[in-house]
Structure formats: structure tokens, C-alpha cells
Amino acid sequence: MKTILALLAGATFALAATAASAQTLKTVKDRGELVCGVSKGLPGFSAPDASGKWTGFDVDVCRGLAAAIFNDPNKVKFVPLSADERFPALTKGDVDMLSRNSTWTLEREAKLGLLFTAINYYDGQGFLVRDARKVTSALELDKSKVCVQAGTTAEDNTKDYFAANGMTLELVTLPTSTDLVKAYEEGKCDTLTTDVSQLYALRLTMAKPGDHIVLPDVISKEPLGPVVRQGDDQWFNLVKWTIFGMINAEELGVSTTTIDAALASKKPEVIRLVGNDGKFGEQLGVSNDFVVRIVKAVGNYGESFERNVGAASKLGIPRGINQLWSMGGIQYAPPVR
Ligand SMILES: N[C@@H](CCC(=O)N[C@@H](CS)C(=O)NCC(=O)O)C(=O)O
Structure with a gap:
């Protein structure tokens, strides 16, 4: 009986939730x-x-x-x-x-x-690096410290990409994009990763946007x-x-x-x-x-x-x-x- 009541209550709640x-x-x-x-x-x-x-x-x-x-x-x-x-x-x-x-x-x-x-x-995920490093492909990023924002698809994609290409990394996970840019600009990581469109956007907020390049590699689908x-x-x-x-x-x-x-x-x-x-x-x-x-x-x-x-x-x-x-x-x- 209790189970039936609980089921009924659940169903009523579900209906109410849908209606609301x-x-x-x-x-x-x-x-x-x-x-x-x-x-x-x-x-x-x-x-x-x-x-x-x-x-x-x-x-x-x-x-x-x-x-x-x-x-x-x-x-x-x-x-x-x-x-x-x-x-x-x-x-x-x-x-x-x-x-x-x-x-x-x-x-x-x-x-x-x-x-x-x-x-x-x-969109698709990419990497931002300092131009001065003269990196030309994400495949050269083995053993990098990688800055990424928490709660994004970029967290898992990055691990997958490094593993698939036999590379290791240290993920530096930040709560907001402001923290992400700050950590990268302070040199706490070698590269910053997120959707390519956001790399363009975040680069504009940096002290010297011209010092950073978006690498050509796109490692995921981001619809x-x-x-x-x-x-x-x-x-x-x-x-x-x-x-x-x-x-x-x-x-x-x-x-x-x-x-x-x-x-x-x-x-x-x-x-x-x-x-x-x-x-x-x-x-x-x-x-x-x-x-x-x-x-x-x-x-x-x-x-x-x-x-x-x-x-x-x-x-x-x-x-x-x-x-x-x-x-x-x-x-x-x-x-x-
Ligand atoms: N498209 C990816 C990433 C989305 C995302 O939140 N990207 C960050 C990296 S820049 C962002 O937009 N941050 C802006 C903010 O937190 O205000 C997802 O859906 O998980």
C-alpha cells in the first residue's frame, strides 16, 4: 500500500512539475x-x-x-x-x-x-599558446601544464586527446574564465584550452593579445x-x-x-x-x-x-x-x- 501511495504521490508530483x-x-x-x-x-x-x-x-x-x-x-x-x-x-x-x-x-x-x-x-576545441614558444601543432604539447575551465566539455576532451596521442599533461582547472586567463598570463600553464571561438574572445581580454596564437588543431566537435x-x-x-x-x-x-x-x-x-x-x-x-x-x-x-x-x-x-x-x-x- 505504502508503495502504491508513494508511486501515486510521485506521479502527481511529476504531473504537477510538467504542468508548472x-x-x-x-x-x-x-x-x-x-x-x-x-x-x-x-x-x-x-x-x-x-x-x-x-x-x-x-x-x-x-x-x-x-x-x-x-x-x-x-x-x-x-x-x-x-x-x-x-x-x-x-x-x-x-x-x-x-x-x-x-x-x-x-x-x-x-x-x-x-x-x-x-x-x-x-565550434571545436583548440589551444592558445604564446607565439614566442614557436609551437606549431598541439601534438608538440607533450608534458604541458594545461589551463581549463571547470564544468566544461574541454576538461574531458583534453585528457582524451593527450591520452590518444601518447602524451602526458598536468590539468590546471579554474572556476571562471577570468581565473583561467589570469593563470595563463601568470605562466601557471603553458597553454589554455577551450572552444576555438572562446580562445579568440579570451585573447582579447589579455594584456597583449598579439603575443598569443590559436594553434590550427581542432580536437573535438562543439555544437x-x-x-x-x-x-x-x-x-x-x-x-x-x-x-x-x-x-x-x-x-x-x-x-x-x-x-x-x-x-x-x-x-x-x-x-x-x-x-x-x-x-x-x-x-x-x-x-x-x-x-x-x-x-x-x-x-x-x-x-x-x-x-x-x-x-x-x-x-x-x-x-x-x-x-x-x-x-x-x-x-x-x-x-x-
Ligand atoms: N562549450 C563548452 C565550454 C563552455 C564554457 O563555459 N567555456 C568557458 C571557457 S572560456 C567560458 O565560456 N567561460 C566564460 C564564463 O565562465 O563566463 C561547454 O559547453 O562545456
Whole structure:
């Protein structure tokens, strides 16, 4: 009997939890702002500028989503989270979503109960070294002291890579990216490792960025994208289609400079994208012109990439495999229809 009661109580709790967590869009609308988990300060991805305003490629996803919901990209509260803090914060409900250079892995979904919505940056892990050392490949890093941030995929990847190549290492694990950079600059390690995009970002925060090079080796797959809790399909869909909306807008030539022309377009795909045909926004719980709102607020995928992290930005990252599939890359979004 006790077992049956316990089972029933468990089932009721599970139902209640699902019902409660299935309300994220309503909660956000009632609250009047989106609460978005971001990194603590990665230039180009998410960092406050001199006036305290959060900007970056990851920040644009939050602002784009706020624009879709409220027609106002400023209705976002940014919660800076370290790698260790991010998933517990999302699970507990401290944030509505994460847009924080997080790698999509099996465990983070199946064990932590989270869902990756889409891949908006295809990355891979690399190494940063002092140029003066004249190292040209990660295979020359045998017996190195390697600085890495706790709670990241980089911790295990690094051990795997050194073991697979018959090399030994001493891992120096730091809690935040500030500690990571400090330890590396103080010479407490020979190399710093994380996703290549973050190496570019962290190098900018160093005293002499030009003294450090990113080695050409990429040792892992790091598919990065926004994350939500399981159990709320409506919210999952909306975050996912915010990314897909931005990618489709680029593919169809809909940008901050062409948005007015797009609203008058006669092309069926563009007519659907901007909400002049169909009820696609309503089906997601927002207005039918949600992609127009997103593009006006932060631009399409390519505009956000180039402005924040692209070749002409301070980070200077080539578009590479993050180019659209139709342009030789692998960025590909399902159609709005
Ligand atoms: N993509 C990897 C690494 C993500 C990560 O947290 N990288 C660190 C290394 S730079 C970072 O972004 N730190 C910024 C922060 O803690 O604010 C993962 O999901 O585990």
C-alpha cells in the first residue's frame, strides 16, 4: 500500500512539475521580461559594454526572442553564469533559457533533463599558446601544464586527446574564465584550452593579445546552441524557431536593410517568413510578424555573426562552416511553412 501511495504521490508530483514547467512563455509574458542565462563576460558572445549594456552573438538570441515576444529587445534580464553554475541555474528555474556557448551533448539532455534547441555555432576545441614558444601543432604539447575551465566539455576532451596521442599533461582547472586567463598570463600553464571561438574572445581580454596564437588543431566537435528545460514544448519550439527564423532570414536575403522591401515582397517564402501569409507566429504563441521583429532588433543570422564575432569584428573569426549550407557551410534551418 505504502508503495502504491508513494508511486501515486510521485506521479502527481511529476504531473504537477510538467504542468508548472509547461508555462514558460506565459510566465515570461506575465513577468514582462525574459530571464536569459549568459556567460560572465566573453567579448563578442556575451559581455556588458562600457555603459553596462549586454551585447554579443549569444546576447542577440535573448534580445531576438524578447523582440519576438514583446516587440522590445530590451525586455531581457541577463544572468551571468559560470560553466559550473549554468545547468543547475536552468534546472532550478533561475533562468528561462541559456544562451551561453554551451555544447550539445547526450548527458546534458538525457541526464540533466535539458534540451538543446538548435545549433547556432559549430565550434571545436583548440589551444592558445604564446607565439614566442614557436609551437606549431598541439601534438608538440607533450608534458604541458594545461589551463581549463571547470564544468566544461574541454576538461574531458583534453585528457582524451593527450591520452590518444601518447602524451602526458598536468590539468590546471579554474572556476571562471577570468581565473583561467589570469593563470595563463601568470605562466601557471603553458597553454589554455577551450572552444576555438572562446580562445579568440579570451585573447582579447589579455594584456597583449598579439603575443598569443590559436594553434590550427581542432580536437573535438562543439555544437553550441541555446538550452531549455525539458517538459515545455511550446517554449522549446519558440526558442528553436527564433534561431531558425534568423537563419531563414539570411537565406532569403531578409536583413535590417531589406526588411521594408521584404514586407512588400511577392516571393511566397518571404511572404510566409514576414508573417503576411499563414499563422506561423500565432502557432508559436507570439505574433505572426515575429521574424520581422527579430530581424529589426538584432539582424539576421549572418548580420549577428559578422557584427559580433565575424572577420571584420574585433574577434576576427572567419565564417567557416557556420556559413549557410547554400554558400558552402553547414548552417541549415527547416522551412517556415
Ligand atoms: N562549450 C563548452 C565550454 C563552455 C564554457 O563555459 N567555456 C568557458 C571557457 S572560456 C567560458 O565560456 N567561460 C566564460 C564564463 O565562465 O563566463 C561547454 O559547453 O562545456
